Amino acid sequence: MFESVMRFFILCFFAAGFLSIADHSQAIASDLQSVLAENSKSIERPSRLTVGKTINKLFDSGVNGVPNFLKRWRDKQVWFRKKDRKFFFGPDERGEIKLIDIDTGKVVGSASSRILKQIKPNSGVRSVIGAALVRFQLSDPDPNVRAAALQTLERNANAGQLKPLRSSIPSEADPVLKSRKERLERLLTISFGETPEARISAIEHFKGDVGIDVRAALNPLLATTMAVAVTLPEDKNIARELRVDVDLSRGEAHAKLAKAGFAPPPLDKIARDAAIISKAVDGQVEGIPLSELNTETARMEAYRSLAIAGAVPAFLSSNELDTLLNTHVFFEVYAEPNRRLTDAALDSLEAINLTVGLNQVIDLSLDGISLASIYFLAAIGLAITFGVMRVINMAHGEFIMMGAYTGYVVQQFITDYTLSIVVALPLAFAVTFAVGVAMERLVIRHLMHRPLETLLATFGISIALQQLAKNIFGTQAVPLTAPSWLDGSLIFNDIVSISYIRIAIFVLAAIFCISLLYILRKTRLGLEVRTVTQNPSMASSMGINPDRINMLTFGLGSGIAGIAGVAIGLFAQVTSEVGANYIVQSFMTVVVGGVGSIVGTLAGAGMIGSLQKVIEWFNPSNTLAAQTYMIIFVIIFIQFRPRGIIALKGRAAEG
Numbered sequence: 001m002f003e004s005v006m007r008f009f010i011l012c013f014f015a016a017g018f019l020s021i022a023d024h025s026q027a028i029a030s031d032l033q034s035v036l037a038e039n040s041k042s043i044e045r046p047s048r049l050t051v052g053k054t055i056n057k058l059f060d061s062g063v064n065g066v067p068n069f070l071k072r073w074r075d076k077q078v079w080f081r082k083k084d085r086k087f088f089f090g091p092d093e094r095g096e097i098k099l100i101d102i103d104t105g106k107v108v109g110s111a112s113s114r115i116l117k118q119i120k121p122n123s124g125v126r127s128v129i130g131a132a133l134v135r136f137q138l139s140d141p142d143p144n145v146r147a148a149a150l151q152t153l154e155r156n157a158n159a160g161q162l163k164p165l166r167s168s169i170p171s172e173a174d175p176v177l178k179s180r181k182e183r184l185e186r187l188l189t190i191s192f193g194e195t196p197e198a199r200i201s202a203i204e205h206f207k208g209d210v211g212i213d214v215r216a217a218l219n220p221l222l223a224t225t226m227a228v229a230v231t232l233p234e235d236k237n238i239a240r241e242l243r244v245d246v247d248l249s250r251g252e253a254h255a256k257l258a259k260a261g262f263a264p265p266p267l268d269k270i271a272r273d274a275a276i277i278s279k280a281v282d283g284q285v286e287g288i289p290l291s292e293l294n295t296e297t298a299r300m301e302a303y304r305s306l307a308i309a310g311a312v313p314a315f316l317s318s319n320e321l322d323t324l325l326n327t328h329v330f331f332e333v334y335a336e337p338n339r340r341l342t343d344a345a346l347d348s349l350e351a352i353n354l355t356v357g358l359n360q361v362i363d364l365s366l367d368g369i370s371l372a373s374i375y376f377l378a379a380i381g382l383a384i385t386f387g388v389m390r391v392i393n394m395a396h397g398e399f400i401m402m403g404a405y406t407g408y409v410v411q412q413f414i415t416d417y418t419l420s421i422v423v424a425l426p427l428a429f430a431v432t433f434a435v436g437v438a439m440e441r442l443v444i445r446h447l448m449h450r451p452l453e454t455l456l457a458t459f460g461i462s463i464a465l466q467q468l469a470k471n472i473f474g475t476q477a478v479p480l481t482a483p484s485w486l487d488g489s490l491i492f493n494d495i496v497s498i499s500y501i502r503i504a505i506f507v508l509a510a511i512f513c514i515s516l517l518y519i520l521r522k523t524r525l526g527l528e529v530r531t532v533t534q535n536p537s538m539a540s541s542m543g544i545n546p547d548r549i550n551m552l553t554f555g556l557g558s559g560i561a562g563i564a565g566v567a568i569g570l571f572a573q574v575t576s577e578v579g580a581n582y583i584v585q586s587f588m589t590v591v592v593g594g595v596g597s598i599v600g601t602l603a604g605a606g607m608i609g610s611l612q613k614v615i616e617w618f619n620p621s622n623t624l625a626a627q628t629y630m631i632i633f634v635i636i637f638i639q640f641r642p643r644g645i646i647a648l649k650g651r652a653a654e655g
Contacts, residue, residue, distance in 0.1 A: 032069065033102050035061045036087045043073075043087070044080055044117070048124035055132045065103060067136040074129040078119040081111070092118070131156070135164040138181075143174050150180055154213070157184070159192035183213075190217045196338050203344040207351040210359055212494050215352065221345045224332040228256045232329055237339050242330040253325055254316070263324050267315040272303050275312045359495040364613055370502035372609030373509035376602055377564035378582045379589035380512065381557030383601040386590060388533050388553045391444055392451065394458040396586060397579030398465040399436065399558045403428035403565025404574045405473060407480045418483040421566070428562035436558025440551050448550075462580075469576040480569035505567045512560065516598050529553060584627070588634045594644030603645045608634075 035058060036043060042054040058066045072078050076092045079099070089100035094113045101108045121129065130152070137149030146168075153161055165185050172178040186202040193199035206214045224239045226248075232238060244253045257263035276285055276299060283290050286305035293299050306312040316324070334342050382396045407424035414420040439461065447454040482501055491497040520526035531539040532549045540546055565579065572578055585608060593604025611633060615626040638644075 031103065032061075032063045032065045033086060035063055036069075036102065037085055040080070040085055040087075043078075044119065046119075046121050046125045048122075048128060051121070051125050051128050052132075055129065059132075059135075067133060069102065070129050070133050073119060073121065074126045074133070076118065076120050079113075079116040080119060081116055083115075087119075088116075090116075131158070131161070134161060138164060138168040139171060143177065146172075146174070146177055150177060150184065154180075154184060157188055159188075162188045162192050187213055187217045191220070196340055199341055200344045203341070203348050207348045208355045209352060210356050210493050210495050215349070218345045218349055218352075221334070221336040221342055222349070223335040225335070226256060226330065227333050228253075228260050228262065228328050228330050230328055232331060237334040237337050237342060239332040239334050239342075242332065244325050244330065248330065250321070250325070253330060254321060256330065257324055257328065262328060263316055263321070264314050267303075273299060276302050276306070279306055279311050356495060359493060363496045364617055365610070366496065366498045368610035368613040369606070370498060370506060370609075371613060372605040373502075373506040374564075374568060375582070375585050375589045375609050376509045376605035377505065377512065377567055378561070379586040379593075379605060380516065380598065380601050381560035381564070382586050383557075383590045383593070383595065383597065384516075384560070385554050385557035386595050388529055389444070389448070389550050390451070391448070391554070392455050392458070393444075393554075393557075394455060394583070395439070395462040395465060396557075396561055397581075397583035398462050398469075399432045399561035400565040400568060400579035400582060401465070401469060401576060402432050402435065402579075403562030404480060404569035404572075404578050405469060405478075405565075406431050406562065407566040407569050408473075408478050408574055411481060417481050418485070421483060421570075424566050425563055428566045429559040432562030432565075433555045433559035437551055437555040439558070440554040444554060445547065445550070466576045466580070473576070475576070477573035477575045480566070480574050482570045486570070499571075501571050505570075508563075508567055512563075513598065513602055520598065525552070584631075588630065590644075592634055592637055592644055594646040597644070597646040600644055600646030607645070 039054050039057055042050055046054070055070070058069070069078070072089050077089055079088045079090045079097060080086075081088065087102050088097075088108075089102065089105075090097040096110050097113050097116060098107050099109050099111055100106065134149045134152050137145050138153075140146050140149070153165065162185070165181060165188065169178060169181050169185065172181055186205055189198055189202035190206075191199075193202060203218065206218075222239075226242065227236075232241070242248050244250060248256075251266065254263065254266050258265040276293065277290075279285055280290055285293065285302045286309070288298070288302050288305075293302055303312060303315070307314045336342050336345075378400060381399070382393060385391055385393055385396075406428040407421065410424040410427060411417065411420045414423060443457050443461070444454065447457055486500045486504055489497045489499045490503060518526075520529060528539065528544050528549050531542070531544055532546050536546045539549075561579075568578065568582065572581075589601060589604040589608050591604070592607055593602065594600030608630065612626050612630055615629050619625055
């Protein structure tokens, strides 16, 4: 009985002791200072190779304040006091340091920096700490912090960050950030998923996705290395078998055989000759005088004799190499050993490549449309004047130049770029309209029925206007700044995008196209213009003044060119030659579309712009070649359709 009672008390004593130890351990686990003391050596002298283990120990401790400590550690705001081996927070400076308690965050005193050691991790350690902090930042209350952490993961993620990322998704309140997290989770699953099934599911999710990040995640799975063996190994994920003289050269195959230990290394001729000379004795090599080693065959025979004697490394003859090539197989092996994963990646990439091709076509079409809108604005004024008056105006490009310079001058007085463009557009029209009317009155009218003289006169005016612009504005390009809301591009995906300036020019071109069609078809002026175009004599007998119509038409065409100049100046350099750069394309547009036709000019601009972009796509480094091919195309086109896509009757169609 007594023994039983004593046993009971002893058991109670030990149980109380164990409970006390457990409580003490728990208290230590909740104390960050104690946890840091256990890892003081690795914290005091951190290295990039060991700091990861230390950080994991801090995370596993479960104590509060680990994220704050890591942030301070990264920012060099941690101090170590050797006498009691305690860590404190403090500013990154010298002198008297205010010591902040690691656990409470309260100032507990101060000490001289001479008796403290500042923990200064190098850049490599700081990068590891920063990556570890991402785990906590993904669930930070501040959405900006979460976005920054997500951006860090998107640039550089590893397997250890997949789990924290997944755990942060359900609680994410921001729909945009949640979508980014879900996408990144699937991307990381492709590389670091726990099971092949999970990785395959993530791969299949991105079928047809054109994002660069998707291809960056899939391509490592399909990375290959070349290997050689007697037979194809069954335990390898073989990408393809390689054929000698088709997929690789004989030299590459020989080098691969040598590297794998199946053959001696290829014989270098310089090394061969040096070896032969080094083995010469009394002017002979294996009984062959050096003077006779003046041919490739003789030198090979001498080296073969040395090799047989064991004096130099052996080499393969051509027949021996052929035998080895026929008895070995060359192949590429996927870095990813799981065949199911590589098959899924290939299927997804095939779908992605198809989608990429379709999007490239769409992007090319948008580029063609934007270029066509520019050519339309540049050419429509020329089409009107040429269609009504049959005047080849070589100074048309200079009206574009005047419009661009008008926009520049306006911005010198109006600093609000939006307002300046609003003012510049009608002002450019007014200026160029007035100059066009003056040019028609003073020059064009007197040379109406002399096309060669008109051509030469307008060419001379073009040169004079360019020189005048150089005298006023100088030879250097001047800026015509677009409003801030025209900055950037409308991005549909990683492939398809179009700048807002190009969209604005397209809208402007559409407005002008609709406006001109309305004027020419629904107004009295338009009726008179069409009448003069069709039959000027009849128009004159009906009381219409052809001279007045010619003046207004030339002024209208010049004014539209001025507006085109403002639009072109928003993305092109404004110089005295800015208009001359578009004069050739303008004439081609008018000729291809049909002289005097608004719709024809639109069609011509669309054809010229689209074909030029297609040609540039095949040869992007040579835009001059694209223009040359376009001129050749126009010459061929007018042989089959000399009046253009849409031909008009009247003076412009005579010939």
